Amino acid sequence: MTTSEPEDFIVDFAGKLREGPADVIDVACGRGRHALYLAGLGHRVVGLDRNVVHIQELASEARRRGLAVDAFEADVESMSLLGGCADAIVNTLFLYRPLFASYVRALRPGGVLLFRTFTTDNIDVLGNEKPGRGFLLELGELRRSFPELEIVHYAEAVIADRAMATLVGRKARP
Numbered sequence: 746m747t748t749s750e751p752e753d754f755i756v757d758f759a760g761k762l763r764e765g766p767a768d769v770i771d772v773a774c775g776r777g778r779h780a781l782y783l784a785g786l787g788h789r790v791v792g793l794d795r796n797v798v799h800i801q802e803l804a805s806e807a808r809r810r811g812l813a814v815d816a817f818e819a820d821v822e823s824m825s826l827l828g829g830c831a832d833a834i835v836n837t838l839f840l841y842r843p844l845f846a847s848y849v850r851a852l853r854p855g856g857v858l859l860f861r862t863f864t865t866d867n868i869d870v871l872g873n874e875k876p877g878r879g880f881l882l883e884l885g886e887l888r889r890s891f892p893e894l895e896i897v898h899y900a901e902a903v904i905a906d907r908a909m910a911t912l913v914g915r916k917a918r919p
């Protein structure tokens with residue numbers, strides 16, 4: 746279950762985004778709690794989700810608040826992000842491993858990946874039925890998945906009754 750509040754690590758690490766409007770992509774953004782939060786800090790955000798109702802709600806809320814959010818209905822499993830197009834990528838409560846390489850390519854030098862989703866402990870330790878095992882990271886997997894990024898923060902922990910892995914990683918500047 747998601748709320749309209751941003752995940753704590755997004756708030757904690759939003760200061761790692763480059764100053765001035767940063768170009769942010771929120772992948773599988775849902776109703777866009779992070780897109781709205783980061784746009785509220787002055788960044789330009791593209792939100793992508795396949796749920797058209799969520800995308801319409803996000804677009805209308807962004808308009809109401811006067812925020813720079815472009816919300817697109819998109820199946821992110823059948824797309825690849827343009828290389829060097831983003832200062833930050835947000836991926837929360839969503840897992841589609843084939844996108845990982847595209848995240849690294851899409852980040853500009855100095856760009857930041859903000860990633861959090863469920864681990865197998867969500868079933869094995871907490872006994873939560875959802876999401877199913879196919880949507881869970883193995884323990885240690887998230888850290889191993891982005892060797893090209895400098896790890897700014899990594900944690901595997903139970904947060905609000907959910908077992909999650911969190912990674913904040915930065916692409917090196919040349």
Ligand SMILES: C[S@@+](CC[C@H](N)C(=O)[O-])C[C@H]1O[C@@H](n2cnc3c(N)ncnc32)[C@H](O)[C@@H]1O
Nearest residue numbers: 747773774775794795796819820821822837838
């Ligand atoms: C648990 S919600 C998380 C939403 C948001 N990231 C958040 O943390 O609030 C998972 C989202 O992934 C979206 N999603 C699942 N598969 C997708 C796909 N192939 N392409 C785009 N969005 C997808 C769903 O529509 C849903 O909005």
